[in-house]
Amino acid sequence: MTSRSLLRLALAGAVTSGAVLLATLPANASKAPPTVPVRLLALNDFHGNLEPPTGSSGRMVDEHGNTVDAGGAAYVATHMKALTDRNTIAVAQGDLIGASPLISAAYHDEPSIEFMDKLGLKVAAVGNHEFDEGYTELRRIMNGGCHPVDGCSPAGTWKGAGFDYVGANVLFKNPHEKTDALAALGGADSAKVKKLLDGWGVPALPPVSVKWMNGVPIGFIGLVTQTTPNIVTSEGIKDLKFVDEVKAADVASKLLKLVGVKAQVVLVHEGDQVNAGQSPDACAATPGAGNRIATQVDPEIDLILSGHSHQAYLCTVKDPAGEDRLYSQGGSFGRVITQVDLKVNTRSRDIVRSSVVADNHVVTRTVDPDREISTFVQTWKDRVAPVANRAVGTITGDITNTAGPSGESSLGNLIADAQLAATRTGGNAQIALMNPGGVRASLSYAGSPAGEGDGVVTYGEAFTVQPFNNLMQVVTLTGAQLKTVLEQQFTGGPNNQAFTKILQPSANFTYSYSASAPWGSKVSDMKIDGVPVTDTQTVRVAANNFLVGGGDAFLAFTEGTDLWSGPLDIDAFVDYLGQNNPIAPPATNRITVAG
Secondary structure, three states: HHHHHHHHHHHHHHOOOOOOOOOOOOOOOOOOEEEEEEEEEEEEOOOOOOOOOOHHHHHEEEEOEEEEEOOHHHHHHHHHHHHOOOOOOEEEOOOOOOOOOOOHHHOOOOOHHHHHHHHHHHEOOOOOOHHHOOOHHHHHHHHHHOEEEOEOOEEOOOOOOOOOEEEEEEEOOHHHHHHHHHHHOOOOOOHHHHHOOOOOOEOOOOOOOEEEEEEEEEEEEEOOOOOHHHHHOOHHHHHEEEEOHHHHHHHHHHHHOOOOOOOEEEEEEEEEOOOOOOOOOOOOOOHHHHHHHHEEEEEEEEEEEEEOOOEEEEEEEEOOOOOOOEEEOOOOOOOEEEEEEEEEEEOOOOOOOHOOOEEEEEEEEOOOHHHHHHHHHHHHHHHHHHHOOOEEEEEEEEEEEOOOOOOOOHHHHHHHHHHHHHHHHHHHEEEEEEOOOOOOEOOOOOOOOOOOOEEEEEEHHHHHHHHOOOEEEEEOOOHHHHHHHHHOOOOOOOOOOOOOOOEEEEOOOEEEEEOOOOOOOOOEEEEEEEEEEEOEEEEEEEEEHHOOHHHHHHHHHHHHHEEEEEEEHHEEEHHHHHHHOEEEOOOOOOOEOOO
């Protein structure tokens, strides 16, 4: 069996033949090994932003240090066309969908995936938000078919993504129930592939994708943050496990080497943070989870394109063999396209590391928007307009998701109040807690171009704030368990909280915390309606199903009993806005910082 035949078997049709082009050889070609050019154009964390994102989400610092308006599908398309040449492979690093504006989310993000197809995307790593509606829904997005509850969108039967979604560290918990996944990798036909995967596990998604360009194969390894179970709803991924990214990348690299693919690129939905105001081309990333992956994966892997942290950086790091390799990310919301130019040695079929040159292009709006994509976006905007532009309430001023000194935001507190109101009857809720990461945008007092007027909140604006369609639930916790939930807001505990996350409390629940106190002793003076909470009393606590399932590392929620499920969180929010007009920005004085 030829290496190419084995490659096709092992990757289950993931190999796509590109045009075979001859590179122009230098004059001293007899001495220098022949190479061919390859260009990668990468996007990450698009989050369904078909329309130009607004506010700070729609601005970007460029390479000159200027803050410019950036993003929007029609502008992404214009820039992509300008950067694309005959050597180009378009790729992505996850979170293309999920936490999306209503224009995309109302149709389960089919419009955003169709846009990616129009861009010519070839392969993408899954991000944690690809699992927002669960593994089964992700498979539908990948393979096609109408939504099982909402049916077909106005565009008709969904045909599936035209690009490959890959995730090497997403495995089935019980592989015996999913043996077809191994067959899909060609394991039934290749003893070597089967031997490699035996003892590792059965991938729930294709771990790799191979694209041919200029006569050489380029292998792409997909990875998603192993913290995914902590940041998506548990029910949708109950059959999956998310294993260490480095270990998975190394197995995937061996799979590629087994079938002769030496030019290897990791697309990983994990990254690091940078300080605000940095050039997108600077290596300003503080080493963290992304850097660990970039420096520890197999030396055969040539470059690391990352995502998840919504930052822009271009870094050179050392691999385990001490060689340089690129580690980059391109912001979020379609504001940056990462261009990577490289050469592949046609004899060794490996990337020449010294040839790798990268640039983070800001997707400015000073260019003409692409006409086809402008029409495409307007079509979906028109389809969703009757829902999006419906007025649902009024406010007296901006209600922001900006955290104050205590960690509270006025909008987070408002949402908690809405959730308590929606769960008192039926769920017998006494307090409500809202995760700050679920408050995705602020409510602006100023009217929008839709013409609803100042102070009017539309359904589309409310949905932008809460786009996850989480279910409201109520559980019974003891006072001691409730205190543990609040302790789990802080780093240093056994729940491995990545960074401090202050839950937003309903107005009738107050407490104090000392950030400098030891973990387990930070929280004190809990009161409900002014009455102290004892360790032994029971409290009915309302939260969304993401938190109740232990999301964001709030594992004590899973100890709750007498589970009750109610309305969707967006419905609770919209109802509260409609029943309490006009609403003033709530004060952020429910939590006292003691030291």
